[in-house]
Amino acid sequence: MTTERATHWDNAYANGDTTRSWYQPSPTTSLRLLEEAAISPAVGLIDVGGGASTLVDALLVRGHTDLTVLDVSAHGLDLARDRLRSRADSVTWIVTDLLSWVPTRRYAVWHDRAVFHFLTDPVETERYRSVLSEALEPGGLAMVGAFATDGPTHCSGLEVARYDGPTLAEQAAPGCDVVTELREEHHTPSGGVQPFTWVVLRRPVGHAE
Numbered sequence: 439m440t441t442e443r444a445t446h447w448d449n450a451y452a453n454g455d456t457t458r459s460w461y462q463p464s465p466t467t468s469l470r471l472l473e474e475a476a477i478s479p480a481v482g483l484i485d486v487g488g489g490a491s492t493l494v495d496a497l498l499v500r501g502h503t504d505l506t507v508l509d510v511s512a513h514g515l516d517l518a519r520d521r522l523r524s525r526a527d528s529v530t531w532i533v534t535d536l537l538s539w540v541p542t543r544r545y546a547v548w549h550d551r552a553v554f555h556f557l558t559d560p561v562e563t564e565r566y567r568s569v570l571s572e573a574l575e576p577g578g579l580a581m582v583g584a585f586a587t588d589g590p591t592h593c594s595g596l597e598v599a600r601y602d603g604p605t606l607a608e609q610a611a612p613g614c615d616v617v618t619e620l621r622e623e624h625h626t627p628s629g630g631v632q633p634f635t636w637v638v639l640r641r642p643v644g645h646a647e
């Protein structure tokens with residue numbers, strides 16, 4: 439499955455990222471959530487399924503010094519690295535399937551825009567929760583954006599799950615406290631509108647595991 443998934447997503451990025459439905463020139467909502475949570479640029483932040491996202495560019499501008507971008511698509515990450523040129527050297531890039539990843543450290547912030555909703559099999563959502571739990575520091579924040587209940591049923595040719603805030607919180611990171619929940623209407627490059635649900639979740643300091 440890992441190879442199949444990598445091939446699928448490498449193909450999705452074959453003609454670049456700027457015409458893909460999920461592309462956003464500026465990751466406005468993610469930046470707003472980081473500001474509202476007063477996230478220091480010094481803390482460890484991982485963007486899971488970051489692909490070619492412009493979030494990493496914006497975070498470097500924000501002064502972040504401990505950034506990791508993980509994606510199953512080497513091609514997606516190459517697009518980001520090529521765009522950043524030498525600035526890419528200060529970022530840790532991990533090419534792997536999130537579901538088979540074994541984190542070797544913890545992060546203060548876990549960011550996921552439009553990855554969790556591709557997991558439609560309960561075994562995969564369980565694995566996601568387990569990896570998140572291994573990777574997120576106690577007291578850390580998970581920011582997860584997924585299609586809203588009235589959002590698209592498919593993306594990139596794949597079926598997706600759709601979420602309201604409480605369900606997204608419970609499914610992505612049970613046991614964490616909900617800090618923020620909001621709705622975003624993402625405008626695709628082709629002029630469509632895709633409603634997203636975002637949650638910001640805090641892992642309790644005394645959380646077991």
Ligand SMILES: C[S@@+](CC[C@H](N)C(=O)[O-])C[C@H]1O[C@@H](n2cnc3c(N)ncnc32)[C@H](O)[C@@H]1O
Pocket residue numbers: 443447448460461462486487488489490491492508509510511514534535536537550551552553556593
């Ligand atoms: C819809 S795109 C969103 C990309 C990026 N987060 C953004 O907002 O622009 C989904 C991304 O998740 C990656 N992805 C999907 N399943 C994954 C998995 N199991 N492990 C790691 N990356 C995955 C894809 O390669 C792709 O880059």
